[in-house]
Amino acid sequence: MGKKISRRGFFKVAGATALTTAVAGPTLWVRNASAQRKSVSLLVNSHFVPHFNQELERQSAEWGKARGVDTRVDVIAERDLGAKLASEAEGRAGHDIVVLRWMEAPVYQPSLVPMDDLVQELERGLGTFPEMARYVCRIRGRWASLPWRYDSGVAAINTEHWGKIGLSADAVGNLTWDQFIDAAAKLHANGTPVGVAISESFDSTHFCFELLWSHGAKVADDKGNITINTKETAAAIEVAKRLYKFMPPDVLAWDEASNNRAMLAGTCSWSINPPSIWAVAKRDKLPVADKLDHVAVPAGPAGRFRTAAPYSLGVWNFSPNVDAAKDLLRFLMQKENFLKQVEASGGYNQPYLAGHRGAPIYQRERALRHYEPPKETVHAWGWPAPASSATGIMISLFIIPTMFSKAVSGEMTTEKAIAWAERQVTRIYRG
Known part of the structure; x- marks a missing residue:
């Protein structure tokens, strides 16, 4: 019987498997930020519908302009994301906000800022996060990351x-x-x-x-x-x-x-x-x-x-901009903004929260009527x-x-x- 694989071992696996293979180093698209002003950086994977990444950049810039904060959205190839997350967690340096897929929130929970306060705030206005979101993001009684969206295998x-x-x-x-x-x-x-x-x-x-x-x-x-x-x-x-x-x-x-x-x-x-x-x-x-x-x-x-393939957003606990990063997450999760993200994704992104449902694209496009909301039992x-x-x-x-x-x-x-x-x-x- 083989040796048990530890959390540190997972970091090594992350760089070697198909989930997280880094072929020749991360492939990033970077928007420069001014060095004179406070900035918040966000690392996300390249979306299968590219217009979504453009909308995410637009919303982040809108938030930053209103608050006098520079924002930077870095889009990394899906194959490189796991290795990049492992590198930032091990080195305790990198982006302020990172996207987390599937079972990455439990892996990186010790390096993440708890999201209990933000989750409670969102649930008061938009409804309760379902079991699937809790399954992936609520670790040992705390919200390790903020449930964001999921896509599913229809x-x-x-x-x-x-x-x-x-x-x-x-x-x-x-x-x-x-x-x-x-x-x-x-x-x-x-x-x-x-x-x-x-x-x-x-x-x-x-x-x-x-x-x-x-x-x-x-x-x-x-x-x-x-x-x-x-x-x-x-x-x-x-x-x-x-x-x-x-x-x-x-x-x-x-x-x-x-x-x-x-x-x-x-x-x-x-x-x-x-x-x-x-x-x-x-x-x-x-x-x-x-x-x-x-x-x-x-x-x-x-x-x-x-x-379902769940995605959540986490804030590193070594970030110097925790409060600003959480405020950006709050902005991205506002109903108006989230529905624009769904639209930009061509309906690919599915909502967790009841208050985020009802995106016009699901009523407008007949081909999506069985995709959202799902009629089957959905699990991660x-x-x-x-x-x-x-x-x-x-x-x-x-x-x-x-x-x-x-x-x-x-x-x-x-x-x-x-x-x-x-x-x-x-x-x-x-x-």
Whole structure:
């Protein structure tokens, strides 16, 4: 059995995994700030809908102008963000505000300013943060970071292809996995297969967790007990093996862009993705744009689930500008500003707070009607395992997608693939 991975060990993993690989150092876009005035800096990841980053910069500058503070928004490539966060936390120097993804708030909690006061203020005016936000951001009784937004793994479909086998978008969104596989066989025969990554990618993470949960399977329980080696996990893998027969064989090597390309080219009929595929098709006026829609992922014996990738905002406790940084966060979370962020993201960013719901884009764009608000049960990746660095490592090392890939490809039997995953997860959680 391997050595337990510590928080410091996570920093090392962060620089080496697909979640946080730094290829040749961080890739930053920087707006210069005056050295004569107080300044607040914000580090965020490059958004899949670039206009969102522009809107964030605009709002930050608006806040700064009103308060006589210079602002700087640094946009870093997604692949570089984890290594950059680790470097700033270890060196206790860097930005004032940082975006935190998935399980990064628990990892960096010792280096973050508690957000209890700001959370309470926002909840008084905008409603209570839901369980998912608490799961990721409330650590050991304190709010380590401010829940900001999330995106989720909904099913993107080409309605023209589904119409040819007699199914409307609403009908597709009501299928069970067994019914879906029957439909996938017909779509494959028509030359328009379904396709989702079964590989080391975050699209695959969406797919695998949704499939597991819908069969009642979980990697670990809320106490951290490893629970992956069950008949429910085996049943989920068997569904993936059946479905794979009707997908392009190279889904075993797909990355985050592969399904986007296939859907935009009109050669794929279904995939799991937030609405960036639709947003790009609409922006670029592609022929497929009017054929794209979003529906719920198929249901299993335990129900219909959707995964979420949560994002929060943290303030380093070594920042010299804590009060100003928290005031900027307060400004960004004002309803008017948050709704503009949603609009700029093409609906990609989903709100936690009831007071942030109702963005016009969700009423205006028919293709987003099933994306927000979700009709499925939504959980963050890793749920219900404790929000911790261990869960973050399990996700960043793609243990679950790799388990599915080993079984689907025939490299291992279902039973051996599950046993392999159990060993990896046990090493991470228990040492």
